[in-house]
Amino acid sequence: MTTLVARDLVKDFGVRDGLRRRSLRAVDRVSFTLEPGRTVALVGESGSGKSTIAKMIARLEKPSGGSIAVTGPDGVEVPDKDYRHRVQMVFQDPFASLNPFHTVEHHLARPLRLHGRARGAEETARLVSELLERVTLPASFASRRPHELSGGQRQRVAIARALAPGAEIVVADEPVSMLDVSIRLGILKLLARLQKEEDLAVLYITHDLATARHFSDEILVLYRGRVVERGPSDRVILDPRHPYTKLLAAASPNPDARDRVFEVGRAAVEAAGATAAYDHHTGRWEEAA
Amino acid sequence: MTNPSPVTAPSRTKDGRRAMLPRWSPKLGVGLGLIGAIALFGVVGPLVVGDPNAVRDIGLTAPGGEHWLGTTQTGQDVVAQIAFATRGSLRIGLLVGLMATVLSAVFGIVGSYAGGIVDELFSLFSNVMLVIPGLPLVIVIAGFVPAAQRGSWTIAVVLAITGWAASARVLRAQTLSLRNRDYVAAAKVAGEKTWRVITVEILPNLLPLLASQFVFAVVLAILSEAGLSFLGLGASNSSTLGTMLYYAQNGFALQREAWWWFVPPGLVIALFGCGLSLVNFSIDEIINPKLRDVPRRPGKVAEALRVTPAERGEDDAVLTVEDLSVVYQGDKPVHAVKGVSLTLRRGEILGLAGESGCGKTTLAYAVNRLHKPPAEVTSGAVTFHDRDGTDTDVLGLGPEELREFRWTKLSMVFQGAMNALSPVTSVAAQLDDVLTTHRPGMSRADRRARCVEVFELVGVDPARLGSFPHELSGGMRQRVMIAMALLLDPQVMIMDEPTTALDVVVQRGILLEILKFRDELGFAVLFITHDLPLLLEISDRIAVMRDGEVVELGTAQDLHLDPRHPYTRELLDSFPSLTGDRGGFIRGTEPALHDGGVR
Known part of the structure; x- marks a missing residue:
């Protein structure tokens, strides 16, 4: 039972505003627990802080406050040097997360070696083909380079890489949003199967409410760095309580409700406290006019 | 996305390395x-x-011997x-x-x-x-x-x-x-x-x-x-x-x-x-x-194989595309659009759904004749049926006529259009530009009034007219782009992934505006996106494109409830329903491993 407990995570970024320096709170007191066999989804729009949380869990960013603790099956906290044996990450864009210069084998063999899972060329090669098989890719793919693979195949390699150190906690940061729609399902099913086989704890980060509902057990809805609603996934999506969650659910495309009347009226927005919109270009939340 | 053709492993490695080496060319040779x-x-x-330093008493002898x-x-x-x-x-x-x-x-x-x-x-x-x-x-x-x-x-x-x-x-x-x-x-x-x-x-x-x-x-x-x-x-x-x-x-x-x-x-x-x-x-x-130079075959026939432009049909068509083919010329010509026929009716939202590389954007560009070499229209006809009864053969227009036609009759909102605004002038000036170019007779006050009008239409406070693009949020910039496309009261608007880069709440607001214009202004929209659920919700008819061909065309209702083509079903199944039964989506079987691997 390897469990990750994130408690009161805070992340402040320094922003240069003209000559003054001010700090921007990207993540504000977020807590959750990742347990084996369970998936927690972080749902929110761009700028809500969900990717920053992923980076903090993967130790690519240092939290400004709060704590992240991983406890091993023996009930003892995993020391820092072993953290990466346990916690791995699948990145959003498989076209960017594999080094174009290196073969698939390099991407899988390095983590195997680094974490002492394989010694010697023969054992490494055997484990690499085993990893490829687990993500339903033929062993012959080991000698290929990323540009010879399709998006879905690349993402499978990226998943295999996350599994290579023997991770028990996997952060999946929008793992399918850059893929063609007909491939997404296969990748999500693969993640679901691996999770069952390995009893993985998964943090699933997405802006897509529908996959969040089907893929996860618990959903946390983020708005401007804060968790505005959390609960079992069906409850959060089918019976949203917070106005912002209601707004998100109503705004998502839903062919089953073709003739519904939808009004993103000022009232609904203001009630949700969602008067600000995130600007992708300036990277700031701005109050809507 | 196609499966790579099966090639043996060693030669693949060589191919991979080759990407890092310069391509052979006379220059390199x-x-x-x-x-x-x-x-x-x-x-x-x-x-x-x-010995180069050996001194001889034959200073400055000319070459020879x-x-x-x-x-x-x-x-x-x-x-x-x-x-x-x-x-x-x-x-x-x-x-x-x-x-x-x-x-x-x-x-x-x-x-x-x-x-x-x-x-x-x-x-x-x-x-x-x-x-x-x-x-x-x-x-x-x-x-x-x-x-x-x-x-x-x-x-x-x-x-x-x-x-x-x-x-x-x-x-x-x-x-x-x-x-x-x-x-x-x-x-x-x-x-x-x-x-x-x-x-x-x-x-x-x-x-x-x-x-x-x-x-x-x-x-x-x-x-x-x-x-x-x-x-x-x-x-x-x-x-x-x-x-x-x-x-x-x-x-x-x-x-x-x-x-x-x-x-x-x-x-x-x-x-x-x-x-x-x-x-x-x-x-x-x-x-x-x-x-790299795009290798062009010399003497390539630029003249498209023409189909006689369509007669005005019974139904109230505003744009007819017949047997349109577009080819990217090169060493290996790519048929991006293969014999596509579509009819866009007045006041209709026609959805064009497909995945990356299916040719949907190429089709949109060709309809507007915005395609650039190496893309070439190799066959087909595009006919615009004007409200006033005249028909225009779009592919046959001369440069000046084409300039006149674009934007006044048919306007376009591009993918990531919100970044297409010039950062150095106010949005008012950019809107005004369109009017001075296409409506030279309009007075300054009339132009201003029209700009205010379209801003109100798209739900942006006209007070923002003087703003520079960087002062507006992404959603607002996209609304400004749509306002610009509305300026000349076009009869057809082609929208290529107009909301893909936006968050769902902002997207929903813009979709509502588009539906409103359709009802109030009576123009037709060709809405291109990969998001099939979105199309099912907002469009009247939907064309599903794959590998350059329209594999299925039907009303949104029919496509949703009774999809005929296996690819349409595959696409539909790819989107889990927000409110439908939980479980079936993920728990189903994974696609089997077939030769060359899964996609």
Whole structure:
């Protein structure tokens, strides 16, 4: 039972505003627990802080406050040097997360070696083909380079890489949003199967409410760095309580409700406290006019 | 996305490596030929020619006989001198190239990867080195070192010190972009040490750039050394092409018309520099593939195979596309759109659904004749049926008619259009531009009134008209783009992924506006997106495209409840229903492993 407990995570970024320096709170007191066999989804729009949380869990960013603790099956906290044996990450864009210069084998063999899972060329090669098989890719793919693979195949390699150190906690940061729609399902099913086989704890980060509902057990809805609603996934999506969650659910495309009347009226927005919109270009939340 | 054709593993690896090598071209061939010949001459030449310093009493003999290229003032054989001088110049060039590349790599790559204060100091240092004018500094430094101690090493070090800064800046910029790549982050998450991240993950991707900087440094070093030596500031004990020119100058070769003494070394320098530059062009093409020429077949028939434009049908069609084919010409022509026929009715939202590479954007561009070479319309017709009863054959329009037609009759909102606004003028000025171009008769007040009107239509406060694009949020910019497309009251609007980059709440607001215009202004929309659930909700009819063909066309209702084509079903199944039964979506079986692997 390897469990990750994130408690009161805070992340402040320094922003240069003209000559003054001010700090921007990207993540504000977020807590959750990742347990084996369970998936927690972080749902929110761009700028809500969900990717920053992923980076903090993967130790690519240092939290400004709060704590992240991983406890091993023996009930003892995993020391820092072993953290990466346990916690791995699948990145959003498989076209960017594999080094174009290196073969698939390099991407899988390095983590195997680094974490002492394989010694010697023969054992490494055997484990690499085993990893490829687990993500339903033929062993012959080991000698290929990323540009010879399709998006879905690349993402499978990226998943295999996350599994290579023997991770028990996997952060999946929008793992399918850059893929063609007909491939997404296969990748999500693969993640679901691996999770069952390995009893993985998964943090699933997405802006897509529908996959969040089907893929996860618990959903946390983020708005401007804060968790505005959390609960079992069906409850959060089918019976949203917070106005912002209601707004998100109503705004998502839903062919089953073709003739519904939808009004993103000022009232609904203001009630949700969602008067600000995130600007992708300036990277700031701005109050809507 | 197609499955790669099955090829055996070893040849794949070779293909992968080949991507890192320059493509074969006459340029590269000539360049390598020149470098090879001169390098061979410099390496082998000194072994076969006689002593270059042997003095004979046959000063300044013209070429011929025993001395192919004549002799110098003191009767030394010019061929022998050139062979040794070429070797000397090559050695200095290589030395400087290596040292300058290492220096620029250390300052450029390490600094930018480390970031923070290290980066600022390194970058400050490179910038200072860059503004110090190179050659004068070289002259000063070379002048300070006593002639007796001025060996070729000294000169090489001096040239390297003055020649690395520009490359360091280029490498720094590239490393700054590479260090933020996901694969670098992934390597860190995997637990790689910093030095390994730099050497194994980043450095290989800089190789083409390093090679190009190296080649450039070699050229520069050979030229600078020649210049220094010519001025008498070169290495005292070595013979290079520059020292040869220096002696030729001092021996009054020019005045005595002894061309065989100074032309050959000059020519060797010029040809070697030329060869290296040609190789560098080829390396640049790996770094920036846009530099590659698109191979065009000469004499390609530009005239499209025409289909007679459609007659106005019974139904209230506003745009008819018949049997339209678009081909990207090239070594292997790609049929991006294959015989597509569509009818857009007045007041209708026609959805065009498909995945990346299915040809939906190419189709939209071709309908508007915005496609650029190598794309060519090879067959078909596009007919616009105007409200006033006239029909326009869009593919047959002349340039001026086309300009008139676009935007007034048919406007377009592009993918990522919100970034298409010019950052330097207010949005009002940009809207006003459209009106002054297309409606020259309109008065200033009328134009202003129209701008206010369209802003109100798209739900942006007209007070924002004076704003600059960067003062507006992404959603608002996209609304401004739609306002611009509405300005001239077009009858057809083509929207290519207009809301894909936006968050769902913002997207919903814009969709509502589009539906409202359709009802109020009665124009037709061709709405292109990969998001099928969105189309099912808002459009009247939907065309599903795959591999350049429309595989299914039907009303949104029919497509949703009774999809006929297997691909439509596959697409529909790819989107889990927000409110439908939970479980079926994920728990189902995974696609089986078939030959070549899953997609």
